[in-house]
Amino acid sequence: MSRAAFDPARLGPAPGARVAVVGGCGGMGRALVQALVQTGVEVAVLDLPASLAQHRPPEGVWALEIDGSRADSVERAFGVLAARWPVLDGFVNLAGFFKGFEAIKDLPVEVFDEVIAGNLRTHYLCAKAALPLLRARGGGASLVCVASTMASDVVKRYAHYGAAKAGIVALVKGMARENAPAVRVNALAPGLTDTAFLVGGTGREQIFEGISEEVYAKRVPMKRMAQPIDMVGPILFLLGAASGFVNGETLIADGGVYVQ
Numbered sequence: 001m002s003r004a005a006f007d008p009a010r011l012g013p014a015p016g017a018r019v020a021v022v023g024g025c026g027g028m029g030r031a032l033v034q035a036l037v038q039t040g041v042e043v044a045v046l047d048l049p050a051s052l053a054q055h056r057p058p059e060g061v062w063a064l065e066i067d068g069s070r071a072d073s074v075e076r077a078f079g080v081l082a083a084r085w086p087v088l089d090g091f092v093n094l095a096g097f098f099k100g101f102e103a104i105k106d107l108p109v110e111v112f113d114e115v116i117a118g119n120l121r122t123h124y125l126c127a128k129a130a131l132p133l134l135r136a137r138g139g140g141a142s143l144v145c146v147a148s149t150m151a152s153d154v155v156k157r158y159a160h161y162g163a164a165k166a167g168i169v170a171l172v173k174g175m176a177r178e179n180a181p182a183v184r185v186n187a188l189a190p191g192l193t194d195t196a197f198l199v200g201g202t203g204r205e206q207i208f209e210g211i212s213e214e215v216y217a218k219r220v221p222m223k224r225m226a227q228p229i230d231m232v233g234p235i236l237f238l239l240g241a242a243s244g245f246v247n248g249e250t251l252i253a254d255g256g257v258y259v260q
């Protein structure tokens with residue numbers, strides 16, 4: 001099979017491509033959706049009702065309610081999506097959140113289950129629903145999951161979140177092998193990024209105070225915290241034909257904090 005043509009001057013999907021984004025109302029999601037719209041891509045945003053109410057997607061973007069951790073909700077939302085868009089060029093899943101700043105010995109089982117469901121189950125359920133639409137393209141489609149550096153560089157009191165994100169990295173490797181050559185499957189692993197995630201998550205209650213950029217920046221070789229836009233280029237690259245031979249990978253974007 002020959003390589004899909006790509007324009008070296010263009011990072012992301014071609015104009016007119018159809019891309020669905022779960023979590024498109026979040027900090028990284030809004031920056032990504034704006035870039036996709038600006039470059040002529042047709043976008044559908046699937047997100048929690050509270051997040052859609054808080055950050056309505058821009059004009060021209062199709063908004064659909066979903067709770068990616070629930071099988072019935074995913075089936076309903078993807079049923080509506082597929083009825084109008086039976087073929088997808090790209091799919092990005094940004095769903096995720098953090099809760100329960102505890103060592104494993106103190107972590108309640110309900111919080112463990114909620115964090116695994118909100119991060120790992122959402123990626124399994126939504127990928128399962130998106131893959132037939134991506135495969136229907138007949139080649140050249142791309143699925144991008146968002147994991148975290150915490151999948152490999154696990155910090156104290158984040159072990160449950162790290163386990164969920166490591167699960168996403170493993171899911172991506174398996175799905176890449178299962179769906180090649182029709183669909184490439186990759187992940188982005190962001191480092192700490194300045195979004196509502198740091199205080200509890202977009203569409204969710206504020207439960208943390210946040211992290212001081214001044215303090216954190218000292219640990220970062222690039223000497224700053226990431227902004228949402230820092231994640232947009234890597235996701236566009238993984239979505240577009242420029243990364244046509246990258247498959248099953250997790251691309252770290254953390255300013256050099258964690259060097260493998």
Ligand SMILES: NC(=O)c1ccc[n+]([C@@H]2O[C@H](COP(=O)([O-])OP(=O)(O)OC[C@H]3O[C@@H](n4cnc5c(N)ncnc54)[C@H](O)[C@@H]3O)[C@@H](O)[C@H]2O)c1
Binds near residue numbers: 200202
């Ligand atoms: N901000 C960071 O420091 C950081 C670092 C590493 C990884 N991440 C990951 O990046 C991704 C994007 O996070 P962000 O920083 O933009 O945070 P955010 O809270 O602003 O965005 C998260 C998005 O996911 C959506 N979401 C959450 N649970 C969902 C569910 N069950 N179903 C559907 N949608 C759901 C939210 O509504 C929101 O739109 C997340 O997966 C997060 O775990 C964030």
